[in-house]
Amino acid sequence: MNYQGKWALVTGASAGIGEAFADALAAKGANLVLTARREDRLNRLAANLAAKTGVRAIAIAADLADPRAPEAIGLAVAAAGARVDILINNAGYGLPGRFEQSDWSAHRAFIEVMVTSCARLICDFLPGMQERGFGRIINVASLAGLIPGSAGHTMYGASKAFLISFSQSLAAENSGTGVHVSALCPGFTYSEFHDVNKTRELVSRLPNFMFMKAEPVVLGALAAVERRHVVYVPGLFNKSVAFLMNALPRPVAAAAVASQSRRVRLATSG
Ligand SMILES: NC(=O)c1ccc[n+]([C@@H]2O[C@H](COP(=O)([O-])OP(=O)(O)OC[C@H]3O[C@@H](n4cnc5c(N)ncnc54)[C@H](OP(=O)(O)O)[C@@H]3O)[C@@H](O)[C@H]2O)c1
Numbered sequence: 302m303n304y305q306g307k308w309a310l311v312t313g314a315s316a317g318i319g320e321a322f323a324d325a326l327a328a329k330g331a332n333l334v335l336t337a338r339r340e341d342r343l344n345r346l347a348a349n350l351a352a353k354t355g356v357r358a359i360a361i362a363a364d365l366a367d368p369r370a371p372e373a374i375g376l377a378v379a380a381a382g383a384r385v386d387i388l389i390n391n392a393g394y395g396l397p398g399r400f401e402q403s404d405w406s407a408h409r410a411f412i413e414v415m416v417t418s419c420a421r422l423i424c425d426f427l428p429g430m431q432e433r434g435f436g437r438i439i440n441v442a443s444l445a446g447l448i449p450g451s452a453g454h455t456m457y458g459a460s461k462a463f464l465i466s467f468s469q470s471l472a473a474e475n476s477g478t479g480v481h482v483s484a485l486c487p488g489f490t491y492s493e494f495h496d497v498n499k500t501r502e503l504v505s506r507l508p509n510f511m512f513m514k515a516e517p518v519v520l521g522a523l524a525a526v527e528r529r530h531v532v533y534v535p536g537l538f539n540k541s542v543a544f545l546m547n548a549l550p551r552p553v554a555a556a557a558v559a560s561q562s563r564r565v566r567l568a569t570s571g
Contacts, residue, residue, distance in 0.1 A: 302329065302523070302527045303329060303330055304326060304329040304330050304331035304386075304387065305329075305330035305331075306330065306332070307330075307331045307332070307386040307387055307435070308331065308332045308333075308334060308378075308383050308384050308385055308386050308387070309322075309323075309326045309331040309332070309333055309334070309385070309386065309387035309388075309389065310333075310334040310336065310374070310378070310385045310387070310388050310389065310422070310426070311323050311326070311333065311334070311335055311336070311389040311391060312336050312337070312365065312389065312390055312391050312392040312418070312422070313336075313337050313391040313392030313393060313441075314333075314335035314336060314337050314343060314346065314391075315335075315337035315338070315339040315342040315343055315346070316337070316339075316342070316492060316493045317490070317491075317492025317493050317494060317515055318391055318441060318487070318490060318492055318515045318518060318519060319337065319389070319391040319392065320346060320515070321515035321516050321518070321519040322389045322391060322439075322519050322522075322523075323335055323346060323350060323358075324350065324516075324519075325516070325519050325520055325523060326387065326389075326523075327350040327351075327353070327354040327356045327358070328354060329523070330354070330356060331356060331386075331387060332356045332357040332358065332383065333347065333350060333356060333357070333358040333359065334358075334359050334361060334374075334377075334378055334381075334383055334385065335347055335358060335359065335360050335361070336360075336361045336362070336363050336365075336374055336392075337362070337363075337392060338362060338363070338364050339362075340360065340362035343360035343361075343362060344360045346358075346360070347359065347360040357383075359377075359378075359381050359383060361373075361374055361377045361378075365392050365413065365414045365418040366409075366410035366411075366413045366414050367413075368413060368417070370418065371418050371421040371422050371425060372421075372425070374422070375425045375426075384429060385426040385429065385430070386430060386433070386435055386436060386437070387436070387437040387438075387439075388422060388423065388426050388436075388437070388438045388439070389439050389441065390418075390419040390422060390423070390438070390439070390440045390441060390464070391439075391441040392414055392418070393414065393415055393441065393460075393494075394411075394414070394494070394497050394498060395454050395457050395494065395497070395498035395500070396408075396411050396454060396455075396456070396457070396498070397453065397454060397498050397499060397500065398453065398454075398455075399452065399453065399455060400455040400456070408456065411456060411460070412456070412460070415456075415457075415460035415461075415464075416460050416463050416464075419440055419464060419467075420467065423438060423471065427471075427475075427480065430479075430480045431475070431478050431479075431480060433479075434478065434479040435479045435480070436475075436478075436479065436480035436481070437480070437481050437482075437526050437527075438468075438471065438480070438481070438482045438483070438526075439482075439483050439484075439485055439522055439523075439526055440464040440465075440467065440468045440482070440483070440484045440485070441464075441484075441485050441487070441522075442461040442462075442464040442465045442468070442484040442485060442486050443457070443458075443461040443486055443487060443488075444486050444487065444488040444534065444539050444542060444543060445457055445458040445461050446458055446460075446461025446462040446463075446464060446465045446484075446486060447462075447465065447486055447532075447534070447543050447546060447547070448542070448543075448546045448554065448558050449546070449551065449554055449555040449558050450558075451555075451558045451559050451561070451562035452559070452562050452563070453562050454498075461486075464484055465484040465486065465532055467484075468482050468483060468484035468531060468532070469484070469531055469532065472529070472531045481526050481527070481529050482526075482531065483522065483525050483526040483529075483530060483531055483532070483533050484531065484532050484533065485518070485522040485525070485533050485535070486532060486533065486534045486535075486539070486543070487513065487518050487534075487535055487536075487539065488511065488512075488513070488534075488535075488536065488538065488539035488542065489504065489507065489511050489512045489513070490512065490513050490514070490515055490518055491512055491513070491514050491515060492515055510538055511538055513535060513536045513539070517535065517536070518535045518536070521533065521535040521536075522535065546558075
């Protein structure tokens with residue numbers, strides 16, 4: 302797909318999967334609106350991609366934990382004479398520990414970033430896509446949203462399950478409108494994610510075949526949304542896990558996830 306002249310908004314563009322989306326979209330000719338909290342990184346990325354590919358690239362620093370952020374992003378997009386044809390809801394992080402180990406302000410911020418801001422940005426930009434008869438929305442969920450919940454990182458899987466189900470409903474509602482919606486469900490992906498949630502040392506003991514680089518994850522997702530593939534799991538290993546979790550009786554799948562979570566998720570509590 303050639304995105305020449307289209308505008309793409311990528312949240313969480315300052316690192317990892319979001320930065321890879323920015324790269325791939327610029328290479329396909331899309332103009333960029335890049336957002337995250339670290340403005341220096343966004344400015345550098347916007348300047349580099351504009352110089353490399355000739356697209357227009359705008360950086361908007363925003364903290365999506367602030368409920369006013371999506372509206373501010375919308376105003377900044379309009380002020381720059383841009384629009385949003387492609388929305389990549391990607392910003393995210395993990396909150397380690399058991400539920401009661403974080404206070405409500407941490408949980409509220411988590412829900413705002415992982416769930417509310419995604420829905421709000423779609424609410425604000427979907428009507429324009431429908432009017433123009435073209436739109437692409439990729440909600441970056443996770444394999445964690447496709448498997449049973451487990452102890453530790455309590456709301457992470459729930460927030461991703463929300464994005465998957467929400468994407469399925471939006472895709473059904475927008476069938477035939479020119480707006481395609483996908484949920485991207487990566488497994489372990491090289492990025493800053495495990496440094497931010499302080500699981501780097503632990504996950505570095507996992508075998509390499511369990512990890513993917515961000516670039517193939519993103520290229521697969523961009524191809525999937527064009528094919529109207531609504532729930533996209535990148536990579537053979539992740540696909541096998543998703544298939545198994547779906548095929549196994551629910552209690553067996555839950556027991557397998559619980560044993561893994563004791564080793565990885567709860568080990569990072571506190
Ligand atoms: N890496 C994995 O193994 C993996 C697996 C499955 C799913 N995912 C999902 O993939 C998405 C991207 O993660 P990643 O792996 O690329 O992690 P990453 O390298 O840590 O990047 C996360 C991005 O989210 C932004 N972000 C975090 N909190 C934010 C906030 N309050 N407001 C605005 N932006 C915020 C960060 O920017 P600033 O810090 O500059 O704000 C950064 O650009 C997430 O939704 C994650 O849940 C990752």
